[in-house]
Amino acid sequence: MDTLSKCVEAYRKAADLGERQVAVEAIARFMWPKLHRYISAFCPRHAVEDVVQNSLLSIVTHLPEFEGDAQFENWCFRIAHHRLVDYFRVEHRTKIESLDREEIWRIVEASEQTTSMTAEQRETLAEALELIALAKPPCAKALNLRFIAGLSFDELGRAFGKSADAARVQVRRCLELAQQLLSKKGATHV
């Protein structure tokens, strides 16, 4: 059983308010950065914190209705998606603000607070970024959402209005196209 499932189980079994608070706080701490990353992929920066907060409060409010087992994280993202839709209903904004290269590296550097990075790993990440940078729209959007924003295929499908399998095929195809461009670029440098 993973951390999140254990927290949900603890929430269900909580015998008093104190136990329930501990379980919900653990869920909130675990989900906050994930929701933050997901919502940042769609929302203008100034609105991100508010939409994440609304999403988290909706999740907590609806927790007693959650009956699934393994799909809790997906359930949370579905709620966050609804809060995003609510936001765009009011704001009528559809433009995605992707992170620039500098911001991406800032986030990567922050990961070193917990796991240090070798020069080789750094090079791998630079190559991955190069691959995404070479992709052209709409592939750039798909690869950005999958690998920079970290959307699962389920979430990606929801964002594109298609099935998770169709989103997976699209990402694979985009990856192939980006690779071809990378090979061509490499060939021109020889």
Add this chain to the structure above:
Amino acid sequence: MSKQEAEAKLEQLNQRLQEGWNNLHSIKESQLEAVRNVVSKQWSEQQKIGAEQKKRDIRHGH
């Protein structure tokens, strides 16, 4: 670079970014406080509903 290698590299980037995101955007105390308030309110309501149900059951001899 093969397709598998490319995908593996992108997955590494994805994981590294999630880790960085966890460190940069952890939940703040004020945001946790809002969560605690929702839980407390919900708990009180559930206790109230439970107590009323108990009274009804006693009244109906269950």
